[in-house]
Amino acid sequence: MSYKSDIEIAREAKKRPIQEIGAKLGMDADHLLPYGHDKAKISQDFIDGVQGKKNGKLILVTAINPTPAGEGKTTTTVGLGDGLNRIGKRAAICIREASLGPCFGMKGGAAGGGYAQVVPMEEMNLHFTGDFHAITAAHNLLSAMIDNHIYWGNELEIDERRIVWRRVMDMNDRALRDMVVGLGGVPNGFARQTGFDITVASEVMAILCLARNLDDLKKRLGDIIVAYTRDRQPIYARDIGADGAMTVLLKDAMQPNLVQTLENNPAFVHGGPFANIAHGCNSVIATTTALKLADYVVTEAGFGADLGAEKFMNIKCRKAGIAPDVVVLVATVRAMKMNGGVSKADLDQENVAAVAEGCPNLGRHISNLKAFGVPVVVAINHFVTDTDAEIQAIRDAARAEGAEAILCKHWAEGSAGTIELATRVAQLADAGAAQFAPLYRDDMGLFEKIRTIATRIYRADDVLADKKIRDQLRQWEDAGYGHLPICMAKTQYSFSTDPNLRGAPTGHSVPIREVRLSAGAGFVVVICGEIMTMPGLPRKPAALEIGLNEAGDVEGLF
């Protein structure tokens, strides 16, 4: 049996003009700024005009801890959105934009897969509507203005050793991680050590994804801490005078992008904050706009539920004043097997015992998600080698935690494969059973918030942080940042901070290596372990195979 590749399926898509897709949600053509015939930005005027409308239901798709077997979070988000439309509901999906740089390293895009994809896939993995380029430009304008301020006399008395604002590029380029700039003498400024991060890791990206409107965007940009003086007083982007110009560079990027699924249903693709050092969710403006236009909005959160869903609940929902009505937790037989200790090479062989062995990972995520007061449904993303007995093992494990597990075949069948899931999700959402509450209160101390996440979500015994880190957190509390939520930066492969500890580990501790204040985005980043903010290219980068074929189509990108 042979299957078509994602890109083959995407190229066969019968796309409708984007104006038709907008019309499904009540947008007329004047309010859609087209980018080609199949992409559009939604005008700010239109967004302003729908603020009085009632919100639709919000459905979060999250997943077990990822394994190399893949779990299909985006694919399930798309499949569920199409399934809801298929059963007659007005539904839209909200996903993140892809970062261009990594596409030239490893193959693999971010637009779903099989018959549950968003199109135009190629453009979504390249420049799309230019949002990330705008973020890069805004970030680097601020960088240039900081060095320029020092060059012309340093009126603000910035300590050149304490500039915390780096530069960004949407490229995997390890040579730029650590560098000395400003060489060459007087005309080039002062030599100092700094580096580049990848654009998705920029605080500007996180800000764009949390800002409610352009005024809020400008305020948050102004709040960015870029450096400190010798006596450790913070210097803000506002002090540098960059917030206005950065807002101008970002004004189009703030408008959500509308595209379509293979089944011609509306998809909001907007924002792509790094799920490592940021919160990893589709933009607040896209999600809240979709909620005004659709009766059901399906969105996803980066990485496993312990990291992605936790940040979705405690950061995005808190800041945006929204709450999920249902959570869909994606699991696969293969990923359960890997959690149960099977190696990737042996995944094709039936192994019910290994599935059952891996299921405590699923069970713990169910229990964690329920603690937020939201009904949980498990979606089993079907793979051809799955056996009935393996699937039943997942159903049993879910039931033991009080959740229903539903088999989905959207990868192979599109919406026809998610009718049962969509029907059940709509029922749960309509029933209004959710009583969402974030995990911790704003007025809890910063360290106490960290401990709450570590013990209640990661099920760790303790948090390890030396005096310097605890002092730093107290200092920020004194400076008025104590009300901020926590943005955990931790491996996605385990509940613990050790990526090799699969399943549902216990008896572990969470060591904090570093804490960072993202005053513009509005959270405190807590780093547990190594966090790479500028990836490198592999030995044989995908770029070597990428090119145009004779028909003018892109080859090798996917």
Add this chain to the structure above:
Amino acid sequence: MSYKSDIEIAREAKKRPIQEIGAKLGMDADHLLPYGHDKAKISQDFIDGVQGKKNGKLILVTAINPTPAGEGKTTTTVGLGDGLNRIGKRAAICIREASLGPCFGMKGGAAGGGYAQVVPMEEMNLHFTGDFHAITAAHNLLSAMIDNHIYWGNELEIDERRIVWRRVMDMNDRALRDMVVGLGGVPNGFARQTGFDITVASEVMAILCLARNLDDLKKRLGDIIVAYTRDRQPIYARDIGADGAMTVLLKDAMQPNLVQTLENNPAFVHGGPFANIAHGCNSVIATTTALKLADYVVTEAGFGADLGAEKFMNIKCRKAGIAPDVVVLVATVRAMKMNGGVSKADLDQENVAAVAEGCPNLGRHISNLKAFGVPVVVAINHFVTDTDAEIQAIRDAARAEGAEAILCKHWAEGSAGTIELATRVAQLADAGAAQFAPLYRDDMGLFEKIRTIATRIYRADDVLADKKIRDQLRQWEDAGYGHLPICMAKTQYSFSTDPNLRGAPTGHSVPIREVRLSAGAGFVVVICGEIMTMPGLPRKPAALEIGLNEAGDVEGLF
């Protein structure tokens, strides 16, 4: 008497949907990829389909040596295009795209002025259709792949000290001119000295502007020399395997952009090669496409005619197989006065003698341009303080060189101010008097080509180049690059290499500081004096004043 600012005029523009503008040139909506309602890219299919059509007439707008008084080259290009349409001709203009970075340094865009502007002005000075961002990404992908190649074993035996490919950013950022990258030990690669240029200075930009189609683009990208081995053998982008992926990143950027003038006439705005170290013209693909669609195409060349028009003739026309039918040389009373020694503060006072004193600059440009075998018309770009006697002095000087000078008031009146110029230009073009020939033959030696430009255009006595430079040129000839044209990099403020020598200097020499091979673009860059490839921000950058006003409009950008 008070005037509206450029931006005020631009905001009052009664723009027509871009599909209507395309229809004026026979393009239907399917062949226009819209970017918003007022910008579009022209599809490659459409361009392929019109190749059999007859070319329209090509009109080059160039100028005297620029002075701080301004000469209005782009403004006159727009005004003449509108004037031709007004007298019933089917005309289009072809101009360059603006670089984003410099707009945050000094005020001033690149979309014309007064009532001779191209719109949407704001977007043209910001991200526009993303072409420059794509060039930045393609350039930097190649950079990352070079360092990555070395990191993984350096199979090509690149000498790390002889990597000539830098990185680029569309930002004025002097701290990036000179840096050491790859610090931080083994995981980050090898430490080496390098730097960033501004994106318009990238050879990728020059290539995009000279490539005839995507195949030609890919070939040229592959031809880029990125480094040398220890025994000085060149390493090409093709060897690194980056040419295919770079072509993919540039495929949309290669499609010309269509916008409109204030009078709703078609304007192709595409490409923006640095007029310093590149050829400084609108893209070949835009100009040749416009020639298939319009009966008259008005385009411009960067800087003064000695630099811009020379490169237009000897590089762009040669490579594209096109030839100008008429040249319009823009002069102003104020610029003539400055050439005649008047300071900027005294420009408002009538000074016929100074105008006459400055006119030898004009005369020499006329004579130079005629030497290319093309009829020359002088356009006097009117300013309110000009007196009749001053204007007459320019007319007299032009007549002395056998050229007619025509007063134009497009800045204040739009096309009504260029009826006479448009009529005369159309007559000259229709008469078919031009017998264009470039200044030198392909098979002339590289140094001889340089000497020809220096003595016949700059009217220098001699070219000064030390043995190392002459040897380098001979080496390139031996390596098969002797047929390439020369791309002079010289101050635009004087015929000589001394920016303070205004008027028509004689008795000077042209010292060559450096020569560079742009094997992908296909020219040899000859650098005379200091060339800045990464600008810095001024003490009070324009960014400080840039922001959104309460109506959501951009303030401070212009």
